[in-house]
Amino acid sequence: MANRSYLYSTDNLPESEEWTKKRILRSLSETNYDIPLVFKLLLSGNPIAVKSTIWEYDGKIAIAGEYESGLKNLEDYLSRLPAEAEQLVTEAMTFLSDKANRRKYFILECGEIFNMTEGDLEEKNLALLEEIKELKNNIHAIDVPTLLESKDVSDQNAPQTDFAKQLHRIGLGYWANILYYQFDDI
Numbered sequence: 001m002a003n004r005s006y007l008y009s010t011d012n013l014p015e016s017e018e019w020t021k022k023r024i025l026r027s028l029s030e031t032n033y034d035i036p037l038v039f040k041l042l043l044s045g046n047p048i049a050v051k052s053t054i055w056e057y058d059g060k061i062a063i064a065g066e067y068e069s070g071l072k073n074l075e076d077y078l079s080r081l082p083a084e085a086e087q088l089v090t091e092a093m094t095f096l097s098d099k100a101n102r103r104k105y106f107i108l109e110c111g112e113i114f115n116m117t118e119g120d121l122e123e124k125n126l127a128l129l130e131e132i133k134e135l136k137n138n139i140h141a142i143d144v145p146t147l148l149e150s151k152d153v154s155d156q157n158a159p160q161t162d163f164a165k166q167l168h169r170i171g172l173g174y175w176a177n178i179l180y181y182q183f184d185d186i
Helices: 017-021 037-042 067-078 083-097 121-137 158-169
Strands: 004-010 026-032 048-050 062-066 105-109
Touching: 004 037, 037 067, 037 105, 037 121, 048 121, 062 067, 062 121, 067 083, 067 105, 083 158
Parallel strands: none
Antiparallel strands: 004 026, 004 105, 048 062, 062 105
């Protein structure tokens, strides 16, 4: 089994009174062995540490962020990508703007990623939270994938293939409403 990071949306935060009454999470995306930049940008709307919705763990090892401001931060970043990224950018914005996926908050679950190395899971989550807060303040300084020209004229597809890998590495192209950890909101 792959260790993954999971992205959900919800209207109620874990541990809130509303959460105990109506615990609904909408599946959005998952990534193997990484916490991609796209997830971090989506969580950058006033992020806070919250209890996990997946793990039974005493500490706060998940992160929640406001949906609308996180989506705006992602849109600001994606607007800087080259035109060749348009298909994946449109796919992401269409999926995330769909009213079926929109909620008040994004929830990022990274316990499986944190558990891949030694150390306290809650401390790792707090470090990720600080990284996400910094991203919000520096969105226009974050590097964007670029389409590199190939020096090998025999392989005309090499630059486009490398560019596509870069886009997937930052988290574009992996949107789905069914994830490994699935909840009832399908």
